[in-house]
Amino acid sequence: MDSREKGPWTPGDHHLKMYEPTDVNFKRLQTCAVLNTDASFITFENDVLARQARGDASETALIKFFESVDPIEKMRKECPRVAIVPFNSANKYMVSVNRTKESKGATHRIFMKGAAERVLPRCAFYNGPRGEVPLDDAARAEIEEMILTLAAKGERVLIFASMPYTSIIETTGDLINDAGEPTFPLEGLTFAGLISLVDPPRPTVQHALNECKSAGIQVYMVTGDHPATAVAICQSLGYRLTPCEVLKRAPGQDINTTFCIVHGINDIPQFTEADWDFVFECKQAVFARTMPEQKQAIVHHLNKRGAVVAMTGDGVNDASALKVAHVGIAMGSGSAVARDAAQVVLLNDDFVAIVDGIREGRLIFENLKKCVAYILCHFIPEFGPFLISVVAGLPLALQTLVLLFIDCGTELFPAVMLAYEEPEDSIMKIRHELQISTL
Structure with missing residues (x-):
């Protein structure tokens, strides 16, 4: 955004301009975004950004932005939804059909949002300063260049488009067939604008x-x-x-x-x-x-x-x-x-x-190895005299009860302490070779 300029961006401009909230083209983009989202607020603090919302993270960002301009629930009540094609990873777009007060006799409007490569090819017009203008190759190329510019900054770009639709059908079942596919056209849309969302990785x-x-x-x-x-x-x-x-x-x-x-x-x-x-x-x-x-x-x-x-x-x-x-x-x-x-x-x-979970797992594994090594080390001096006595036919040097007292009194507590050893600095620098096997 360029804060030095205000007004709607259209193909032909050399840089983005900041929208005026009262601009007619901004209102069209706002309508597309608000009516074609499912997210909604569940808390209503005065600070919109502090509100909690139910829904997809991207849609939550959209409604928080546009709520600061106009109440979204008011817009949704004025233009109720009659059909929806939910977003899925195959289509990479979402479509909503709403009743609107359109000019030229249209009773509904189709709104689409989604990935650039899925929505932009369906657009045949865009909103210019004097109304709808055919979306020619030059304008399309400039929009695609803007999409790449924003994407190269690590921003997620959504394309919004719409078109009027004349229909007397008011039931979802007549607009969506049994296969979940729309019975209304999804071509010849008017490009309303694009919105980029920033979702940076956490600092850690x-x-x-x-x-x-x-x-x-x-x-x-x-x-x-x-x-x-x-x-x-x-x-x-x-x-x-x-x-x-x-x-x-x-x-x-x-x-x-x-x-x-x-x-x-x-x-x-x-x-x-x-x-x-x-x-x-x-x-x-x-x-x-x-x-x-x-x-x-x-x-x-x-x-x-x-x-x-x-x-x-x-x-x-x-x-x-x-x-x-x-x-x-x-x-x-x-x-x-x-x-x-x-x-x-x-x-x-x-x-x-x-x-953190990997580090904890490696700590448990390393401490377990220490415990096993310690037990084996003290087992040898105990088992050695016992084996010699049996082989040589001599009386047992250490009776069973004595061995038990030695193990419980001198070996148990050190072994437990090894299990609570703190991780070494190099624990996340050891390359473990894991083998998957059936026990």
Whole structure:
């Protein structure tokens, strides 16, 4: 945003301008965003940002922003929803049909929001200074350039569009067929605008990732976001490697310094075993725009190569991958489906908690080894005289009751103390070779 300029941005401008809340095009974007969201407030403090909301995190950010302009519930009551196509990871868009007071005889309006590559191709117009204007190639290219610019900053970009729809049907069953597909058109939309959301990693994540690296744990980013957004987030976490296309490996390329980007929708369906080998041997790999079946495929191919896989996720689209991983880790604020599919639920939704759990597990493992070593060490001087006495036919040097008193009186407490040893500084620098076996 450029605070020096005010007014609506349209293709042809050289930079973004800050919207005036009273601008007609801003109002159209506001209407698209408010009516095509399911999030709602459950507390009503005067400070909008302090309010708690029920719903998706992205939608919560939208309603908090627009509530500061106009009450969202008032807009929703004036334009009630009559049909909805929920967001899913396959379509990557959400559609809402609402009754509105349209001009030119239209009784309803179709609102769509979602990923740029799914919504923008359906747009045929945009709102210019003098009304709707055909969305030509030049305007479309400028919008796409703006999307890439925002995504390259690590921001998640949502596209909003709408169109009038004349219908006398008032029941959801007539607008959505039995397969859950809309019976109304989704082409020829009017581009209303785009909104970018900032969801930066927590400050503690970079240190946690460094600990994983030193401990021999390979971390892969698997996201549904745009590849440019994924790369920007990686760079914010300290990965300064030059990205390359995974299927265009250069001759003589050093695989140990390669940072490869995998486009889930475009690349993974074409992958061969050699491609999977290349990706997993890279120093760092990012999987962007992934579908649920592709997340499951990533976990499957890691399992196939003998890796012990922990998968994190919070949505319905993560459930299948959480199920096939050795350890499925769901976020406490995530969907019930994800929590049911996982073996571990993080109540604080913090990646650092996973690293803390690994450290605690390694501490238990190391202390257990110390206890076993200690018990074996004191067992030898006790068992030695007993064995010599039996072999030589001599009277027992140590009677059974004496051995019991020695063990309980002198060995028990030191062994227990070893179990409570504090972790050593190098505990997260030891590379453990884990083996999965059936007991």
